[in-house]
Amino acid sequence: DDVSTDIDKYWTVYLKSWKQNEPYPEFIEGLIRLASDMGWLRMGTLQINGEVAASQLWLVANDSAYIYKLAYDREYSEYSPGTLLTCEMMKHAIESDGVSKIDFLHGADQFKQDWMDTSISLMGIQFPNTTRPKGWLLIAMNMLSSIRRKLLGLPGRNAEAH
Secondary structure, three states: OOHHHHHHHHHHHHOOOOOOOOOOHHHHHHHHHHHHHHOOEEEEEEEEOOEEEEEEEEEEEOOEEEEEEEEEOHHHHHHOHHHHHHHHHHHHHHHOOOOOEEEOOOOOOOOHHHHOOOOOOOOOOOOOOOOOHHHHHHHHHHHHHHHHHHHHOOOOOOOOOO
């Protein structure tokens, strides 16, 4: 009921998680507030001994639940708090919200494979204008991004979870 409290709980867990710093925290907070106003917000938290161990941000609309953000405190990893919370959030989405589809959105995170039975590849195409410096800059940025991913051993942009 109190969105500010939900936001605080989310950041408490997120900052203790394995995730990199959120590049646009104001966007996340704005999304949470907008989704709350629109009735789409589903914020879940799992507590262990009174401490928030996991937090998830879901959006529910049009017969679908969209898992937007999730994090857990690494201190509690032995209890699988993310898995437990996902299970309870799914149960709520299906039984209370009546959704027929739960969507992990984009990304090829390994844990998604444990939950999904199908995936859809998302592809994009760019047509940079090579008659302008900005077009060549876009090409260079894409090439550097691909090189960076290979050097760090990260999956390519078109990698998918099954």
